[in-house]
Amino acid sequence: MIITDIRLAKLTVPLVTPFKTSLRTVTEIDDLVVVIHTDSGEVGYGSAPETPLITGDSHSSMIEVINKVFIPLLMGSNIENTWQIAAKLQQVIPCHNSAKAALEIALFDLYGQLHHLPLYQALLMTNSSKPLTSGCDEPMMLKTDITISMNDFDSMLADSNKAISQGFDVLKVKVGNNLNDDIKSVIRLYKAIGKNVDIRLDVNQAWTAQQTLHAAQCFIDNNVIIELIEQPVKADDISGLQYITERTEIPIMADESAFNLNQIKNLVEQKAADIINIKLMKTAGITQAVAIADYCESKNIPCMIGCMLEGSIAVAAAAHLALAKSRSITKIDLDGPSLGKYDPVTGGVCFDKSTIYLSNAAGLGITAIDGLIYL
Numbered sequence: 482m483i484i485t486d487i488r489l490a491k492l493t494v495p496l497v498t499p500f501k502t503s504l505r506t507v508t509e510i511d512d513l514v515v516v517i518h519t520d521s522g523e524v525g526y527g528s529a530p531e532t533p534l535i536t537g538d539s540h541s542s543m544i545e546v547i548n549k550v551f552i553p554l555l556m557g558s559n560i561e562n563t564w565q566i567a568a569k570l571q572q573v574i575p576c577h578n579s580a581k582a583a584l585e586i587a588l589f590d591l592y593g594q595l596h597h598l599p600l601y602q603a604l605l606m607t608n609s610s611k612p613l614t615s616g617c618d619e620p621m622m623l624k625t626d627i628t629i630s631m632n633d634f635d636s637m638l639a640d641s642n643k644a645i646s647q648g649f650d651v652l653k654v655k656v657g658n659n660l661n662d663d664i665k666s667v668i669r670l671y672k673a674i675g676k677n678v679d680i681r682l683d684v685n686q687a688w689t690a691q692q693t694l695h696a697a698q699c700f701i702d703n704n705v706i707i708e709l710i711e712q713p714v715k716a717d718d719i720s721g722l723q724y725i726t727e728r729t730e731i732p733i734m735a736d737e738s739a740f741n742l743n744q745i746k747n748l749v750e751q752k753a754a755d756i757i758n759i760k761l762m763k764t765a766g767i768t769q770a771v772a773i774a775d776y777c778e779s780k781n782i783p784c785m786i787g788c789m790l791e792g793s794i795a796v797a798a799a800a801h802l803a804l805a806k807s808r809s810i811t812k813i814d815l816d817g818p819s820l821g822k823y824d825p826v827t828g829g830v831c832f833d834k835s836t837i838y839l840s841n842a843a844g845l846g847i848t849a850i851d852g853l854i855y856l
Contacts, residue, residue: 503657527586585766593844626651657687778809785812
């Protein structure tokens, strides 16, 4: 299975409601899609959103580096050598994590198709192992949380109640606008719906270490149970993360501070986080994410699999990774496709509100994508 063509396209899906965090407001899922063709007729898909405030990647920068650097590197490669190809992809140029992620996803989609395995099983193969089989044709299943955007309290409560009515039992609540308002809103929200769901807080770097400890103590004093607090301080404030982690019983999760394996080793060694959030757009794709999950398993550090505001192509790959590395990835935050008004992707992974179904189709199992606009 030899790569003969690589094409780029755009895919846009409007959101049900605007996605609001302390960093940005977004009204649609806007993905750059990578389509890799082979000499034997198989097609592999990958995608990436633009997240310049987080990864530094825009679609224009991705398009340029893919066309000028990555396509010449990949053309003519044999999909049998996907792990080696991915290693070259990571080494040829620094940064450009989202572009690398989109390409790695498409490569591993083809790798699964080559071995007639769903991606999660293909990721469990070693160089010496025979292809694995699941023993059944029933789809595998994951349960995801859903994001409640930062908003006025009444809107957040309405969004939470709607999510609960749809079967979500874990809410990831965005905060970080004003500390006192954040605390009051979370306490009110918990008292209104906390018995029905678990609540995670995502601060998106908006608090200081002292503010985080103050908020955590307020929650404890008011008998508000918070499952975790995600990235409360600036990404480079590792000492702040360590200070918080040492002083509160609420688990602290690193997100923007945890892009690559070296950063995560540093966090673990300094005991600066209780949980690590793995996202394919941060890790530059599947290979680094696998390494991080394996390392965290060796250190008994639980992981969450997360996503940016991205569609079902990349999120499908993240779901397969979560299933393959379920011993370390114990928390699922893959609600991106559920936030869209529809899913333009047919086949493979089905995103049904809180439930994610993974079929045993080869690779990602994608059979069609509506609305692709080729560049």
